[in-house]
Amino acid sequence: MPLRFFLRGRPEGRPARSEGSAGPDEGRAAPPTWSIVTQYSIGPVRYIIYRGGDGLPRLSVEEPEPVGEDRLLEIATGLSRPKDEAEEYLVRKHRSGYGKLYPLIIDPHIEEISYSGFSSNVAVIHKLYPSRWMLTSVSLTPEEADGLAIELARRANKAVSIASPYAEGLTAEGHRVSVSFMAEVSRFGSTFVIRKYPQKPFTIADLLASKTIDVVAAAYLWVIEEAQGFIVVSGSMGSGKTTVLQSLLSLLPPYVKVVTIEDTPELVVVGPLWDSLVTRPRVPGQEVQEVTLEDLLRFALRRRADYVVVGEVRGREGRLLAQAAASGYGALTTIHSDSPSGVLVRLSMEPIKLPRLFLESVKAIVQLGRTPGLGGKAVRRVREIAEVIEYEAVPVFKEGSSSSPNDIAERSHQLSWAADKLGIADVKTELKERAKFLESLAGRSVEELRAELTKFYMSRYGDVI
Secondary structure: OOHHHHHHOOOOOOOOOEOOOOOOOOOOOOOOHHHEEEEEEEOOEEEEEEEOOOOOEEEEEEOOOOOOHHHHHHHHOOOOOOOOHHHHHHHHHHHHOOHHHHHHHOOOOEEEEEEOOOEOEEEEEEOOEEEEEEEEEEEOOHHHHHHHHHHHHHHOOOOOOOOOOEEEEEOOOOOEEEEEOOOOOOOOOOEEEEEOOOOOOOOHHHHHHOOOOOHHHHHHHHHHHHOOOEEEEEEOOOOOHHHHHHHHHOOOOOOOOEEEEEOOOOOOOOOOOEEEEEOEOOOOOOOOOOEOHHHHHHHHOOOOOOEEEEOOOOOHHHHHHHHHHHOOOEEEEEEEOOOHHHHHHHHHOOOOOOOHHHHOOEEEEEEEEEEEOHHHOEEEEEEEEEEEEOOEEEEEEEOOOOOOHHHHHHHOOHHHHHHHHHOOOOHHHHHHHHHHHHHHHOOOOHHHHHHHHHHHHHHHHOOOO
């Protein structure tokens, strides 16, 4: 029995720990072929997504057979060389400090990792099933969970103990970790959540390849964005708001300065003039000044930025961002809402409480949604794009309706504003040309996208930049 139960006693009325919730066969045998949805390998590690007996997707992780500690020590100290890829992997895992979490950390398809203590199995958010948690075959004992909680806190330059039982922060790799230690604040012992920093930035080329957005709608947003319009990306949790925001940033000219402000660093600007600012939470018991989104936004406005991007607005920083947009800054952000009209309600109410006059500084609202797809996968889509006209959200684009360049140009009020600012003579022709250009980029790499965009901007503005 774990030592902590002798020290503290089992909490009265505490439910029994759920062992092996991901299925009794996981970690012991490969899933039956008929249940496999997809599988892939990273080095010597095999990842299998399959459906369990209850029909829910699971992730099985198959690692190389372990070798003895003596053999690992020989290789790690240089006394011996690894004989194959499997031994190289096991040494990297041993050195990483992540223990059993290592195969989940190195998998770029995994966005978040969670351990709640109630189940012995670790859960993940996987890119193939982005709107739901998926149990894995990776399981932890309470003692292993305690050790990982201490290690994750250490990686974020924090410490957890019975006296200070929770912590959150950023690791050197950029991962955001949130940790609780033993049963001080969590009924089921140590817990943690790791939100992984993306290795490769998502771009408009990826968004188009996945058919998340209509190509003409993307061209419309590009024109509004280039003219430094205020764009708000809206949707529910897991709808892909940050992904769409990231994709829009990939369209910015290479010669503009962009400041991103986030609680959790997820955005990546592929360009030399990117300034990334991250909040610092207040830590109980430590004399460290809290740095909020609002603080950083005020700071950013003194840094001669062309575009200011706030990862998500929830409070007074939304009011300050709208004021910046009204002053001529390009502005982009995300917000939780289920409709464009709901965005205006949220912006108008506490704690943001944006004055009515500033509502029209919002040039476009991008509404996202999830649609059930084949095999139960959630498909993310841009459902609607609306403009704010006389304090109301007026649709310009709706999924399933006509979205030709002519239709969008005729519905839009803001395209005329953007065309005047950019010197565009015929906005319908401009949308057609940009849509054709974007279509040619679908699925291209970050480097290819950047090269083609640079050519585009140079051909348009080469004599003035």
